[in-house]
Amino acid sequence: MLETSPDEEVDLLVFGAGAGGMTAALVGALEGLQTTLCEKTGMVGGITSTSGGTTWVPGTSQSLRAGVPDTTEKARQFLDSVIGSRGGEAQRDAFLTAGPQAIDYLEARTEVKFAAAVAHPDYLKNHPGAAFGGRALGPLTFDGRRLGADFDRVRPPRPEFLVLGGMMVTRADIPFLVSPFKSFANIRHVMKLLIRHGMDRLRHRRGTNLVMGNALVARLLYSLRKKQVPILFDTALAELLREQGRVVGAVVEGPGGRRKIRARRGVVLATGGLAWNKELREQLFPAPARLRSLAPEGNTGDGIAAAMRSGAGLDDKLDSAGLWMPCSILKRPDGTSSVYPHIILDRSKPGLIAVNASGRRFVNESDSYHDFVMAMLRANETVPSVPAHLICDRSFIRDYGIGLVHPGTRNLRSFIEAGYLIEAPSLRELAGKIGVAADAFEQTVARHNEYASSGVDEEFGRGTSDLNRINGDPTNHPNPCMRPIGPGPFYAVAVWPADLATSAGLQGDGDGRVLSPDGEAIPGLYACGNDLASIFRGTYPGPGTTLGPALVFGWRVAMHAAKASKAGALPLDPARDRVPGPPILKE
Numbered sequence: 286m287l288e289t290s291p292d293e294e295v296d297l298l299v300f301g302a303g304a305g306g307m308t309a310a311l312v313g314a315l316e317g318l319q320t321t322l323c324e325k326t327g328m329v330g331g332i333t334s335t336s337g338g339t340t341w342v343p344g345t346s347q348s349l350r351a352g353v354p355d356t357t358e359k360a361r362q363f364l365d366s367v368i369g370s371r372g373g374e375a376q377r378d379a380f381l382t383a384g385p386q387a388i389d390y391l392e393a394r395t396e397v398k399f400a401a402a403v404a405h406p407d408y409l410k411n412h413p414g415a416a417f418g419g420r421a422l423g424p425l426t427f428d429g430r431r432l433g434a435d436f437d438r439v440r441p442p443r444p445e446f447l448v449l450g451g452m453m454v455t456r457a458d459i460p461f462l463v464s465p466f467k468s469f470a471n472i473r474h475v476m477k478l479l480i481r482h483g484m485d486r487l488r489h490r491r492g493t494n495l496v497m498g499n500a501l502v503a504r505l506l507y508s509l510r511k512k513q514v515p516i517l518f519d520t521a522l523a524e525l526l527r528e529q530g531r532v533v534g535a536v537v538e539g540p541g542g543r544r545k546i547r548a549r550r551g552v553v554l555a556t557g558g559l560a561w562n563k564e565l566r567e568q569l570f571p572a573p574a575r576l577r578s579l580a581p582e583g584n585t586g587d588g589i590a591a592a593m594r595s596g597a598g599l600d601d602k603l604d605s606a607g608l609w610m611p612c613s614i615l616k617r618p619d620g621t622s623s624v625y626p627h628i629i630l631d632r633s634k635p636g637l638i639a640v641n642a643s644g645r646r647f648v649n650e651s652d653s654y655h656d657f658v659m660a661m662l663r664a665n666e667t668v669p670s671v672p673a674h675l676i677c678d679r680s681f682i683r684d685y686g687i688g689l690v691h692p693g694t695r696n697l698r699s700f701i702e703a704g705y706l707i708e709a710p711s712l713r714e715l716a717g718k719i720g721v722a723a724d725a726f727e728q729t730v731a732r733h734n735e736y737a738s739s740g741v742d743e744e745f746g747r748g749t750s751d752l753n754r755i756n757g758d759p760t761n762h763p764n765p766c767m768r769p770i771g772p773g774p775f776y777a778v779a780v781w782p783a784d785l786a787t788s789a790g791l792q793g794d795g796d797g798r799v800l801s802p803d804g805e806a807i808p809g810l811y812a813c814g815n816d817l818a819s820i821f822r823g824t825y826p827g828p829g830t831t832l833g834p835a836l837v838f839g840w841r842v843a844m845h846a847a848k849a850s851k852a853g854a855l856p857l858d859p860a861r862d863r864v865p866g867p868p869i870l871k872e
């Protein structure tokens with residue numbers, strides 16, 4: 286039953302508290318709009334909080350500050366080369382133009398602050414304008430204790446990436462943790478981490494030294510609270526309200542049932558994309574990639590579905606409807622599963638290859654997670670390649686670890702018994718266990734070992750891009766991504782595709798206004814984050830491919846809604862004090 290009157294009324298109504306929605310709500314409030322943020326679950330963060338937090342924005346003042354100046358012109362050249370004329374030009378232009386401005390705005394007016402990475406190359410080589418550093422922004426570490434009770438409102442990272450019962454670590458911490466006694470500096474670094482974590486655990490369920498995506502979300506939440514933006518938890522978008530062609534608000538489903546909230550300036554959809562929307566998955570994803578997603582279960586495509594019911598167009602003419610990571614799966618004794626995304630820590634290191642059922646390689650294993658899976662899906666059209674198997678020897682596990690097996694792990698028994706790690710004394714026996722053609726498999730490893738000795742991968746060019754080399758092992762020569770595999774025992778881990786984000790989404794313009802299938806803007810309706818189709822058209826050009834646009838379009842939609850001419854927008858309430866009152870926290 287809908288309550289009829291009086292309807293609540295705000296200027297800007299935002300759905301989804303991930304990177305996109307939190308940015309839109311924050312900027313809307315900063316621009317003087319009375320803004321309410323509705324979040325379906327009891328926590329903010331969505332996929333963003335489980336992410337690396339890397340945000341791809343070219344040409345920022347942060348890159349200049351880091352000593353790796355970059356220009357939007359170079360980035361435009363790069364994107365033109367990667368994407369060509371496959372659509373989205375106006376949106377990419379809007380992104381490139383607004384990007385540095387949006388990041389500076391956030392840095393100056395909120396706690397959302399970044400540092401540009403000096404060495405974090407674009408993912409695609411041989412394109413003019415590609416950068417080695419400066420474009421990937423990392424959110425600064427955040428002390429979760431500053432949030433007080435709100436710390437529990439931040440969705441935790443994936444458990445697979447936590448150590449010691451809830452401690453977040455960065456890639457930079459790993460060498461210290463793997464060899465804690467190697468030097469005094471290592472001991473000191475590890476002690477510092479452990480003491481802080483020990484203190485945290487006396488008071489909190491997990492560590493409060495927040496990094497990566499968790500730091501980004503915590504910074505956004507802290508800023509929203511400071512600006513006193515109301516956040517309605519457990520409150521989901523159910524339907525959009527449309528009057529005379531304009532979206533004027535929404536029906537929300539909250540703890541007290543269904544009610545209407547009207548929005549004078551606009552409704553922003555940022556519900557995280559179509560990840561767990563069964564119908565859209567079936568319609569858009571290749572069959573072998575439909576089963577697994579890395580998104581939280583709350584991301585059921587509500588924003589996209591509601592907009593389509595209100596006349597919005599779905600933009601699905603992309604290279605790929607999903608952006609992917611290869612994932613291995615450990616079945617726990619209690620029947621639940623642990624899904625591990627193989628992002629950078631193992632695939633690119635020397636002494637590992639990936640094979641499909643033919644016993645042959647099908648990809649440059651050191652390429653980006655998205656390109657790895659794209660190759661896997663392509664290969665699967667002719668040879669069973671889902672799952673594929675990552676192959677290595679014992680020394681590889683000692684030095685680098687594989688998936689959930691951390692480097693240096695001495696006892697592999699539990700992983701073998703769980704069926705996660707498949708072990709065999711010889712390549713032929715391993716081939717039998719994982720169901721690949723044995724002769725070809727032996728030849729593949731022999732050929733790979735020759736390439737490792739010469740340093741030249743004649744089949745896939747492994748180690749020839751900045752991305753490959755930076756994720757390899759610089760102490761390994763002649764190629765940081767290749768060393769001979771063997772002697773046995775040998776190991777295999779199966780990997781399947783899972784979406785880290787969806788790239789098909791609502792058709793939009795350069796201000797994030799949602800368009801009808803024939804390209805007309807639907808007044809009052811905006812989208813950002815994964816609800817908006819990817820401006821990179823299903824390619825994955827660099828680190829931070831989804832968060833960069835999520836933040837920049839979060840900024841753009843709010844700025845557009847704030848500046849929308851009175852003729853095109855419903856009038857603001859003249860009687861209302863423009864300074865927001867105390868937060869109304871409805872839970």
Ligand SMILES: Cc1cc2nc3c(=O)[nH]c(=O)nc-3n(C[C@H](O)[C@H](O)[C@H](O)COP(=O)(O)OP(=O)(O)OC[C@H]3O[C@@H](n4cnc5c(N)ncnc54)[C@H](O)[C@@H]3O)c2cc1C
Pocket residue numbers: 300301302303304305306323324325326328329330331332333334335336337338339340341498520521522523555556557558579580583584585586587588626784785786787813814815816828829830831832833835
């Ligand atoms: C392991 C991993 C690492 C990653 N690393 C990176 C990275 O470093 N850089 C990068 O660019 N990308 C990365 N990604 C992808 C990135 O995290 C996502 O693309 C991005 O966070 C999506 O942001 P969003 O705001 O669209 O959605 P989300 O962050 O998922 O937020 C959506 C929110 O909407 C809520 N919601 C859903 N339905 C409703 C409804 N009906 N009403 C109200 N609220 C609703 C959800 O509960 C959720 O809180 C990574 C992904 C994974 C899995």
